[in-house]
Amino acid sequence: MEWEVVIGLETHTQLKTKTKIFSGASTTYGAEPNTQACEVSIALPGVLPVLNKQAVECAIQFGLAIDADIAPRSVFARKNYFYPDLPKGYQISQYELPVVGKGKLTIQVPPGKNTEAYEKTIHITRAHLEEDAGKSVHGAVEGMSGIDLNRAGTPLLEIVTEPDMRSAAEAVAYAKKLHELVQWIGICDGNMQEGSFRCDVNVSVRPKGTEKLGTRREIKNLNSFKFMQQAIEYETQWQIDTLEDGGKIQQATVLFNPDTGETRAMRSKEEANDYRYFPDPDLLPLIVTEEDKARVKATMPELPEAMKARFEADYGLSTYDAAALTASRTMADYFVSVVQAGAEAKPAANWMMGALSAKLNAEEKATADSPVSALQLAQLLKRIQDNTISNNAAKQVFEALWLGEGEVDEIIATKGLKQESDSGAIEAIIDGVLAANPAMVEEFKAGKEKAFNALVGQAMKASKGKANPAQVNEILKKKLT
Amino acid sequence: MINSSLNTLSQMLASKQISSVEMTNTFLARIQQYNPSINAYIALDEQKTLAQAQAADAKIAAGNAEPLTGIPFAQKDIFCAKGWKTTCGSKMLANFVAPYDAHVISQFDAVGAVNLGKTNMDEFAMGSSNETSYFGGVKNPWDFDRVPGGSSGGSAAAVAARLCAAATGTDTGGSIRQPASLCGFTGLKPTYGLVSRYGMIAFASSLDQAGPMAKSAEDCALMMNVMAGFDARDSTSLNRPKEDYTRGLSGVTGDQPLKGLRIGLPKEYFAEGLEASVAKVVQEAIAEYRKLGAETVEISLPNSHLSIPVYYVLAPAEASSNLSRYDGVRYGHRAAEYDDLMDMYMKSRAEGFGAEVKRRILIGTYVLSAGYYDAYYLKAQQIRRLIVQDFTEAFKQCDIIMGPTAPSTAFKAGEKADDPVAMYLQDVYTIATNLAGLPGMSIPAGFAPSHLGKPLPVGLQLIGNYFDEARMLDVAHAYQQVSDWHTHMPVGLE
Incomplete structure (x- = not known):
């Protein structure tokens, strides 16, 4: 049976703001652990979030760049779950009403072994603002786990596509195009090593020609295009093999291991959290007016x-x-x-x-x-x-x-690369060449075109490569006809 | 002196009749004498307090005194105060020393007021009797067998027993007004968004509001001048021009100062469930208002009966999320022994939270769960809008709403402790204003005889339209010009 792979991407783009999305703490990468964690980052009792306007402008810029609907009113929600690097016990994100709605991005897919280069439009479902979590640091102290909250509260724009891609090449072309776009408009530094641009890839397969989507598995946190390509190719083949062997695909989150080139299930979706989303009562709905859009647009490249x-x-x-x-x-x-x-x-x-x-x-x-x-x-x-x-x-x-x-x-x-363009000097050189090579002249006159080129070569050689080749051609032609 | 108004205390300080240190010491001595039995304060730090008093004296001497400079206040332990233990009445935060100041605290500091200490409260402000506090219950100064109300029970008892000049409180469903009613003083919950919530430990973010707890409306007005105002650190803080809440007070004297005022009396607030002795006192106070020139109209708040069910969906929902940060990872209580991360979470939270807090976290988690969200949380939000609508309609017919603050006088400790629903009904008349975001007030309206003889205070509730605090204070002040209930002190604490 011939199979078709269906791919959708969720990309976490770290926004290039000076301060965090809900506090005044710095977002600079690489500082000593917990030196960029203010009382809001630590989630001390009583602290409150205040939305960073620059992060909103980044989101609007992105929306304008992909020709998307920008919501006049969007809402921040709380995504509740416990994890040590999530200080509040919830992540502030946008759930039902994201700031950026449907948009599109045209990608150039490079030629492959058996395919020509082509263009394709990828539909973007939504893009929403949210805060990043901190990091767990294992082993810094023997037998202990540490928490670094420098990254907690860093602004992210999560960009979600429709399941529009049909090959690893398309997915990578999209990711590269997006990567370029967010840097182009200046909202993200694009540094994949530092995690400024991370992709989660949803992969499913179905018999070619059918409509119904297969069960998808999500490859988490890919931070290089090479790994993305490898991971998708491996995952696609794995799913096809599994189905052809009579198996079933379980919805799951998988991780790619660059050392083995394999994907492996991390947790199945049945064990997934109930995040108990609800609108964050500490934040007002985000209102974006036509004036806001016009003002942002005026600043865009x-x-x-x-x-x-x-x-x-x-x-x-x-x-x-x-x-x-x-x-x-x-x-x-x-x-x-x-x-x-x-x-x-x-x-x-x-x-x-x-x-x-x-x-x-x-x-x-x-x-x-x-x-x-x-x-x-x-x-x-x-x-x-x-x-x-x-x-x-x-x-x-x-x-x-x-x-x-x-x-x-x-x-x-x-x-001494200056070209000789004095026609008198060139003529003198050519005269010398013609005199020294009567045989070639004869050959040319007998109809051998090649001889002409040989004479040009000789003239160029005689000028130590400095004669203007066009002039040499012209004068030589005149002399021989 | 202990029974003096803030204005009088301010004048005494200005005229050098007494220093802030002396005034502060007077209150500290009373605290030393009465707090062991009343348990109003749970954190005291004489050194810090007296240092503030000395600084206030210097400020006064330098001629920089402001109306509240040098006056000693009690602060509810829900407000983070730098260097102070800030526990929110919970074992979870029993050892938490706040590294920063709440907006309310820094506003009092900025005018040179003195912080006498942190007051007891129901755990995370969840309760109506102060019995859920990890640090033990608080005695009602009018009758030590009875509760002061809650959740601001410590502040309430401190004001009633004159263990401070005045105090701060917070009100999520009635936590300023119900204790004000049960302890016989004046308390105001402002319009939502008027006082910044920054540094005020969250219970239910869309309902929490800080306000003054003091002897009189005039005192509350002076405190509002300090507490209210825009704060960019709270996204729900309202950016409005500064107001002088005392501006109308001097205008409500004379024969019929409230002529033309239309008082709405919601029929639902005088129906079944209201104790007869409380109803009688409230009616008498309203009669007094008619004498002051006001007219009364019967109004209806048809969705009143839904306030409590709606509140007990929304407040626990928000609380279940707000209290997730207490996980034993960064601060607060962590279990001594645990097997793994999940075990650490479970043991730390099981040990750190009391029963009422756990009950509300469970309810809140349940109503937000997939499959229940629409039926509970979303439905409650829809009804909340109907409740707002009720008030919008009501204010077309009247300028201010009056009724009882609480359905009963102070009840006995332990009486409702095992019956959460009976406890929740304490806030039956106060919760709707929180849901609507409206300002509400409770003023002393008299006393109801209790069965064993000790008279117990009764509060009259005033509900105003949005941002109508100044008028409410005027209306309360007018009554306090012709009554002396607000000056009464509990017997034996003089």
Whole structure:
């Protein structure tokens, strides 16, 4: 039987606010345990939550970015359960009425072994604000468990999709796109190692062509795209194998073990808590007005989709190039800087996706950390444009820029890469080449096109690579016909 | 002096007739004398108290005195006070020393008032007799065999026995007004949101409200000037302009100061369940109001009978969640021995909470459970809106509502301790105002003879419209100008 996997994601995005969602305690990562735990974080008797306006603005920004309904009135609820790192014995979250309603995100799924690249729209069910819990620390003191409440109360936006994805590749493409978007609009630092972006993936399988969803298992807390891919692939196969062996899937929460590459059930849903949600009487309903939305919108950067369309229209870039350049905010900003510094758009795009991307990938660097600045790349492209250097020479200059050997013109000068564009000088070189290679000239005249290229090569060689190749072509053609 | 009004005490301090230290010592001496039998205070710290009195004297000497500077108050043990044990009447917090000040505490500190100590209360404010306190019951100063009411029983007894100039309390279903009625003094529960709940240990967040417990309406007005006001740390705190609650008091003297005032008398509050002796005193007080120029109209609050059932769904629901933080992990009681995490939770909470608290946690957990939520919690919220509606309609016909505060006078200790429903009925006339968020008040209206001779105080309840505290205080003050019930002191405690 042919099977189909159905995937939905729940992503916990840590919002980039200075202080916690319901108190003034700092959210800075990595401080000594419990040094960022104020009386509200510790849940002392008598303390009360006060909603952080910046967190609300982050949620509104996200809602606007995915073209979602933003609730004029949403409600904070208490999710009640006991756990040592949950100081109040309940988590403040949004339950029935989330701040962000239905929205959508268009993803680019890269080509696979047997598939072409394609676009797909993923529907987002909701996004709601909530607070993070603290952390249990085991073994810091022999035989004891400690609680670090620095993270308790950190603002999270939980983003939930419809079960729209049909492969691990789609799920990863969605996660990457979302990861990029939240950084693009500046609401999350995207640091997956520090837990700023964590995904729970719901996976089920069903016979292809059927409608009814299979029983799902939820893979918890994936904090890398690689693990997500592996976990989904393993989990999908496991479910298919189980069903084909005549077994049944039990709804469960599973964990992925990166060492074994396997998923394993943590607890079954039957043992799940009854969270006894009810509206938090300490907080008023969250009201978002049209004015609030307009005010937030005015502060938002141009969104990737809009920028992509603009790149196509203004610069004549292909959809593919425009999509690639707007895959990340830093990439797009870099591109805009290069163009604004006077470089032509198409070569800029080609160089960014060619030499620059190759180097960045090879050295596992982010665009933001590129040793070649946008201004340097623009200068380099200008020198190609004004015929100072050839494309080949430009590659050498780029290498030198990467290694920090100086500025563009400086490198051209020291390396003697300036192109010869004086037609008199080139003519003299060509005359010499023609005189020295009568056989090649004969071959060309006999109809061998290849001989022409050989003569160009000889001329370039004679000029030590500095002659303008276009001029060499032109003059040589004139001389031979 | 111990029977003087806050204004008089303030004048005595201003005129250097007495220092704050002397005044404070007078009350501390009374506490030393009477508290062992009454058990009104559960935390005393003479050093801290006298240091505040000295600071107040310095403030007065420097000419920076405010109306309540140097006056000694009792604080209900529900308010966190930095460096003070703050127990909320529970074993769970028996050793908890608050590291921060509640808003109410810091408001009193800011004007240089003196904190005499923390007063006894029903555990986590759950009770109407102060008998659920881990630190033992409180005697009603009018009759030591009887309860002072609750949950602010310690503050009530301290005010009645003149063991403080005045006290703070909190009222979730009647916890200021019912003890005020049973102990014969003036207590005000303000409009929900007027006094910040920050640092006030939560029982039922949507109902809890702090207020003054004092001898007279005038004293309550002075305290309201200190207690009320916006606090950004409480999201339900109302951002309104500061009011002077004493502003109308001087205007209610003369022949018919309340001419034109329409008093609504809810027929449901004078029906079955009200003790005849209490009804008589309340009717007499209302007759007095007619003499002051007010007219009375019969009104109806048709959903009154649902107040108690609704309250005992909503308050326990909120409480069951509010009390989850007492898990033995970070502070408070932790069982000495346990096997694992779950065992630690279970033993710590089983040992740390008393029976009434456990009963309410059970009820609250039940009504919020999947499958019961709609039938209980949601339904109760719907009825709560009907109760609000009742008052909205009533205030179209009247300016203020009057009736009994409690159905009976102070009852004997132990009399209702094993009958929770009988105990819950103590708040039958007070709970609706909490559900509606309205201000309510109880003022001394006279005494009912008890069977064994000792007369017991009876309170008259005033219910105002939202933010109508100033008018309520004026109306109460007008009565206190022509009556002296609020000046009576329990026999033997002079």
